[in-house]
Amino acid sequence: SYEVTQPPSVSVSPGQTARITCSGDALRNQYVYWYQQKPGQAPVLVIYKDSERPSGIPERFSGSSSGTTVTLTISGVQAEDEADYYCQSVDRSGSDWVFGGGTKLTVL
Amino acid sequence: EVQLVQSGAEVKKPGESLKISCKGSGYSFTNYWIGWVRQMPGKGLEWMGIIYPGDSDTRYSPSFQGQVTISADKSISTAYLQWSSLKASDTAIYYCARPPNVCSGDNCYMGGYMDVWGKGTTVTVSS
Numbered sequence: 001s002y003e004v005t006q007p008p009s010v011s012v013s014p015g016q017t018a019r020i021t022c023s024g025d026a027l028r029n030q031y032v033y034w035y036q037q038k039p040g041q042a043p044v045l046v047i048y049k050d051s052e053r054p055s056g057i058p059e060r061f062s063g064s065s066s067g068t069t070v071t072l073t074i075s076g077v078q079a080e081d082e083a084d085y086y087c088q089s090v091d092r093s094g095s096d097w098v099f100g101g102g103t104k105l106t107v108l
Numbered sequence: 109e110v111q112l113v114q115s116g117a118e119v120k121k122p123g124e125s126l127k128i129s130c131k132g133s134g135y136s137f138t139n140y141w142i143g144w145v146r147q148m149p150g151k152g153l154e155w156m157g158i159i160y161p162g163d164s165d166t167r168y169s170p171s172f173q174g175q176v177t178i179s180a181d182k183s184i185s186t187a188y189l190q191w192s193s194l195k196a197s198d199t200a201i202y203y204c205a206r207p208p209n210v211c212s213g214d215n216c217y218m219g220g221y222m223d224v225w226g227k228g229t230t231v232t233v234s235s
Contacts, residue, residue, distance in 0.1 A: 001170060033221035035153070042203055042225040043145075043153065054223065086153050090220035095167045097143070097155035097220075 002026040004087055006100035013108045018074040020103045022087030025068055030089045032070040034063060037102075038083045046085075047072060074105070082107045110134040112142075112204050112226035119232045120194050127190035128229045130204030137185035138162040141218050144178060144189050145203040147228075158207075159187060160218075194233045201228040 004024035012018040022032055031050050035043035045054055047063040050070055060075045074081055087100040115129040130142060143158035157168040161180035168178070180187040187204060205222035 031220060037153075042227055043205075043222075044225075045221060045223050048219070048221050048223070084152075088153075088155075088221060094141075094158075094218050094220065097158070097169070099145075099153040099155060102152040 001096055002091075002098060004032075004089055004098055004100045006085075006087055006103045008101070009104045009106065011106040011108055012077050014079060015076055018077050018081070018105055020072045020074075020085050020087075020105065021069055022072070022089075022100050023069045024089070024098075026091070026098075027065070027068050027070055027089060030091060032063070032065065033088045034061075034072045035086045035088065036081075036083045037086065043086065077105075077107055079107050081105060110206075110224050112206060112224055114202075114204055114226040114229045117230040117232070119234070121235055122194055122196055122233055124194050124233075125190070125192050126194055126231065127188050128202060128231065130187045130189075130226050132185045132187070132206070138182045140209060141207050142180065142187040143205050143207065143222060144176075144187075145205060145222075146172075146200045147203065148197075148200045153203075156189070156202075161185075161187065194231075196233050196235075198231060199233050201230050203228045 034047040036046045037043040050065040051063040062073045084102045086102045090097045111133045113131045144156040146154045156172045157178045159166045159178045161182045177190045204226040206224040208219040209216045210219040
């Protein structure tokens with residue numbers, strides 16, 4: 001198995017840019033996926049394959065990758081973006097899925 | 109509309125058995141993997157395992173291997189997660205979720221992410 005690491009919390013003011021990282025040696029060769037989870041709700045996919053955005057997800061959500069670190073960027077943060085964000089990866093066999101510990105995004 | 113509908117909340121005692129369900133609709137149930145994810149109170153997401161209902165190919169996280177059983181009944185488009193002897197530490201919300209199929213020409217494979225989620229089943233284990 002392997003691990004991926006996220007910061008526990010990130011805080012930004014409305015309109016600013018939030019960046020949430022996900023790090024791990026395995027990420028050099030594996031895609032990362034990002035989920036948003038609001039209290040009492042199931043997770044929602046916001047980014048897949050490091051930087052692709054599903055339909056219906058606002059353009060302010062974007063992703064990028066560099067080496068062993070993948071970053072979720074939320075530009076022009078809005079109050080509704082306050083949530084927990086989880087990164088996730090899976091090995092090539094599809095048998096070893098891992099979630100990061102989650103990052104709580106607070107909009108000040 | 110593609111949906112995963114999970115069974116209702118459960119309250120059980122330690123040592124009891126339990127089987128919760130996840131019914132898929134709006135798509136070909138046998139052709140997509142279904143996974144299970146645990147979320148303990150106030151904690152993060154944990155991948156438990158995944159099953160392909162078409163042939164019952166099942167893969168478990170090492171953390172959950174031997175602790176739970178994942179199964180599926182394709183005749184009724186339903187996946188299951190079961191315990192033979194619950195512990196208080198099994199108290200959590202359990203989500204089922206479906207990865208997409210990613211196709212390149214005639215080759216299709218499981219996408220490494222989950223784009224359809226059930227609403228979760230809350231399991232409380234307490235004496």
